[in-house]
Structure formats: structure tokens, C-alpha cells
Amino acid sequence: MVADNLKRLKDEIAETASRFNRNPDEINLLAVTKLADVDMIRRAYDSGHRDFGENYVQKIIPKMKILPADINWHFIGHIQKNKINKIIGKFALIHSVDSQHIAEAMEFRASNNDIVQDILIEVDSSGEIQKNGIPIDESNELVHFITENCPHLNLLGLMTVAPFTDDRKVIASCFEKVRNLRDGLEIDGLKLPHLSMGMTNDWKIAIE
Template sequence: MVINIIEKYTERADFMLKDNLHQVQQNIKAACDRAHRNYSDVTLIAVSKTKPVEMLSEIYDEGIREFGENKVQEMCEKMEVMPKDIHWHMIGHLQTNKVKYIVGKTSLIHSVDSLHLAKEIQKQAIKHDCSCDILVEVNIAGEESKFGTSQDEAISLVEEIAKLDHIHIKGLMTIAPFVDDPEDNRQYFRDIKQLSVDIAQKNIDNVSMNVLSMGMTGDYTVAIEEGATMVRVGTGIFGERDYSNAN
């Protein structure tokens, strides 16, 4: 009896994850339709921080290969046991002393917010004989609680990082304010989209602005309507986070 109850609970949990994922994918398609964009132009990153590998595996089995983590240690632990064809995205604040653990292993580092951090990534990339794709994180709303360079300093930071030959700047990332109404963040998404256009027009060597990582569970559809090419969805897929076992 107990085993049957556990099996039924597990089946319901698996169904919930699949149902959540499919709903998010439908929402992305609808937002793309409204913005007259192709669904293939938007990459869904499943933000799996604090979630066990069993849950990641369920989403993996549904075809998801892009996973985002906030903590280096948690990412490295999951890398060890998850399939090797996963593209891992470092989306959380990255400390310089943790860079050595992920350079050469991540598909994209979203959260580069200083020249100091970029130089450490360059240093470790040279050691590992590899190059590293990054996004420059911009604190577009100017929130004191958020990391990221300011909108005013973003272009000069991009120009400085672009000189580092083992780093390739692929675009920008931002974390918009947490709001009840996603429409409240529309202007911030428009602002960072315009910033990416302004940077692209400068034709800086070693810089492309093809990636715009913005939008999370609460506002990703608005972000897509305003030009996001990557959206980072955690709660919308996995449910509320459990921080009791977080690193």
C-alpha cells in the first residue's frame, strides 16, 4: 500500500513537471506570435537551482537541454551526474574565486558585471586553453539590491572586456524588478533591447549582441515581446524552490 501511494505521488509529480513545462512552452509560442517572432528564436533555460537531479531528469526527458544554475558548487555537482549533452548556464552572481571551477564547462556565463571578473575568466580560460562565451549583466532598473553594471557604464565595460581575447561577448543579461504586474517591467526590457542595439551599432571587435537574456517566471512573456532571445524560467517549471538543502 505504501509503495503504491509513493508511486502514485511520483507519477503525479512527473505529470506536474511535464504539464508546467508544456504550459511555459505554449506561453512562449503565444508571445512569439504576438511579437511576430519565430518560436525558434527564443531559448528556454530551465532554472534548476535547489532542485534535485530527479526533477532535472524529468525535464531532460522532455527534450530540454538548457539548464541554468545560480551556485557554482550546485552546478558542478549536477554536471557530474547529468547527461553530458546539457548546456549549462551560470546565471547567478559569480565570485572570482569560483571562476576556475566552471570555465570550460559552461555554455554561457550570463552574469559578468565587472572588468575584474572578466579578467579572472580570461586568466582561467588561458589556463584551460579554451575560450569563454559571456553576457554582460546590466542592472537596467538601477536597483541597489541587484548586481550588474549600470546602463550608463555598460558600453565602456563592453569595450574593455572585448579586449580580452579568450572571452567572447555574446550579448546582455538583466534581472528586472520583482513586480506583481509584468507590464511594469516592459520599459526596462525595451531599454536594454535599445542598449543592445546601440552597442551593436558600434561594431566592436569580439562583440556580438545576438543574445538578450531577460525575463523570468513572472514576466518572460513580456520580455519575449520586447526582444528576449533567452528566458530563464524556474518556478514556472519546477514549482517553488526549496532552499533547505541549497549550498
Template sequence: MLKENLEEVEEKIAKACERAGRAREEVTLIAVSKTKPVEMLQEIYDEGIRDFGENKVQELTEKYEVMPKDMKWHMIGHLQRNKVKYIVDKVTLIHSVDSLRLAETISREAEKKGVTVPILIEVNIAGEETKFGLSSKEEVISLSEQIAALPNLSVKGLMTVAPPAKDPEENRPFFREIRQLSVDITNKNIDNVSMEILSMGMTNDYTVAIEEGATMVRVGTGIFGARDYSKK
């Protein structure tokens, strides 16, 4: 079942890349494994997937201990400052940095562990009250400039969670806006800030996101099926 789901997702990614005139290698598929048991993660790992996304620090660290060490862990959920120390030396990328205070904490903890942590700045592109992230272009540029000066930390791009939409086409303008914002930031030539990663698009709209320039898509339900929160 999971294998078939993954094959379907892979096929859709390949077709979206083709439509956009992009190489398949330009897009990283992150299997969003929150609430899923390690047996399911192992099954997807055995199919060749190495990038996995988690929302909660505790769940990420528990899975990190028992899963193969060549897995790349992505922190994609809201990150509390008091939890940073548990993951700085375990994650490949933190997608959800939305304040200078959080960035300073990551920088400090990374310094203690002797690592440099790649991060993305989270953009609340539709200005939704229920979501984290910065909602104005000016805020994103300003935060990029402030974070750039911090040691043991490197800004690699932007992340967004588009609004829930019945028709994925509704989110195309948001993805386009994020892409343009990344170009605007690139043009500012800020030291220690690159815009090589655009983490956008989830199960419902990842093909549209790819057409608009996503370099990482976060697919959970499309691979693992509906989430089971009863265990939490």
C-alpha cells in the same frame, strides 16, 4: 506535474513569439534548476530541454558530474572570482559578468583550460541597490569595449533581472531599454562583441520579455514549482 508545467510554459512562449511576429526558434528556454534535485532535472531533460541555469558554482559542478553530457549549463547567478576556475570549461554561457576584474579572471582561467568562454554583461536596468550589474548605459558600453580586448572570452549580449512586479507590464519599459542598449552597442561595431543574446524575463514576466526581444528566458518556478531552500 513537471511535464504539464513545461507544456504550459512552452505554449506561452509560442504565443508570445506569435504576438511579436517572431519564430519560436529565436527564443531559448533555460530551465532554472537551482535547489532542485537531479531527478527533477532528468525529468525535464527527458522532455527535450537541454539548457539549464544554476546560481551557485558548487551546485552546477555537482550536477554537471552526474547529468548527461549534452546538457548546456548556464551560470546565471553572481559569480565570485575565486570560483571561476571550477566552471570555465563546463558552462555554455556565463550570464552575470559585471566587472572588468571578473572578466579578466574568466579570461585567465579560460586560457589555462584552452577554452573560449561566451559571456553576457549583466545590466541592473532599474538601478536596484540589492542587485548586481551595471546601471548606466555608459558603464555597459565602456565595459564591453574593455572586455573585447581580452583573450579566450567573447561578449555575446546582455542579461538583466527586472524588478519584482505584480503586473509584468510594469517591466516592459526595462526590457525595451535593454533591447535599445543592445542596438546602441551593436552600432559601435566593437570587435569581439556581438549582441545576439538578450537574456531577460523570468517566470513572472517572460512573455513580456519575449515580446520586447528576449532571446533567452530563465524560467524556474514556472517549470519546477517553488524553490526548496531547506536543503541548502
């Protein structure tokens, strides 16, 4: 069941990518585990999947200890300063850095651990009060703060969560804003290969 669902979704991703002249190999499916038990994650792993995302540190740390070591864990939840010591060095990629003070705290911890942590900046592309992420118009400042002052944080791109709406134009506009932000930063000389966008209800729009 898990393997069949993953295969069906990956086939859909490949078909959607082809329709929009995208290379399917450049699109990575992140399986979010917050409702999955260890057995379900292991079945996904046994089918060949390696990238898993989690919102809550306290839920995933026990699972990490008993699941295969070559899983690429991604932290996608809101970062609390008092939990930073539990996520630095534990995740292949942290998607949700959204402020200078969080970046500073992560840099301090990564430096103490003598590691370089791969990260993304979470951008609030919709302007909704309840959304996490740094506002679009403040993003450049945070990008440059990290690249100039945080040698133990390796910035690889941007992440955003679109509003939960049936309005396709609103969702597409949010994704386009973040892509344009990334493209502008790359013109300035930064290399930001990752855009983390799209969930169950809007991933096809993200691929477009």
C-alpha cells in the same frame, strides 16, 4: 508532470511570440535548477529539454557529474572571484559578467585553460541598490574592454533582471533599456545575438 509543465510553458511562449510577431524558435527557455533534484532535471531532459540554469556553483557541480554530458548548463548567479576556476569551461554560457576585474580574472583562467568561454554581460537596468550588474551608463566601457582585451571571452549579448513588481511599465522599461543598449552596440558593428531577460513573473513582457 515535469514534461507536461514544460510543454505547456513552451506552448505559451510560442503563442505569446506569435502575438508579437516574434519567431518562437528565436526564444530559448532556460530551466533554472536551484530547487530541482537530479531526478527532476533528468525528467526534463528526457522530455527533450537541454538548457538549464544554476545560481550556485557548489550545488550544480555534483549534478553535472551524473547527468548527461549534452546538457547546456548556464551560470546565472553572481560571480565571486574565488569561484571563477570552478565555472570557466564548465558552463555553455555564463550570463553574469558585471565588472572589469571579473572579466580580467575570467580571461586569465580561460587563457590558462586554452579555451574560449561564451559570456553575457549582466546589466543593472533598474538602478536598485540590491541588484547585481553593471550600471547602464557604464556598460559600453565594459563591452569594449572585453571585446578589445579578452580574446578568450566570447561576448554574445546582455542579461538583466527586472525589479520584482506588479508595475508592467517599470518592467517593460527595464527590458527596453537593455534591448536599446544592445541595438546601439550592434550599430557600432558588434554582434550580440543574445538578450537574457524574463523570469517566471515577467517573461511575457520580455518577449514583447
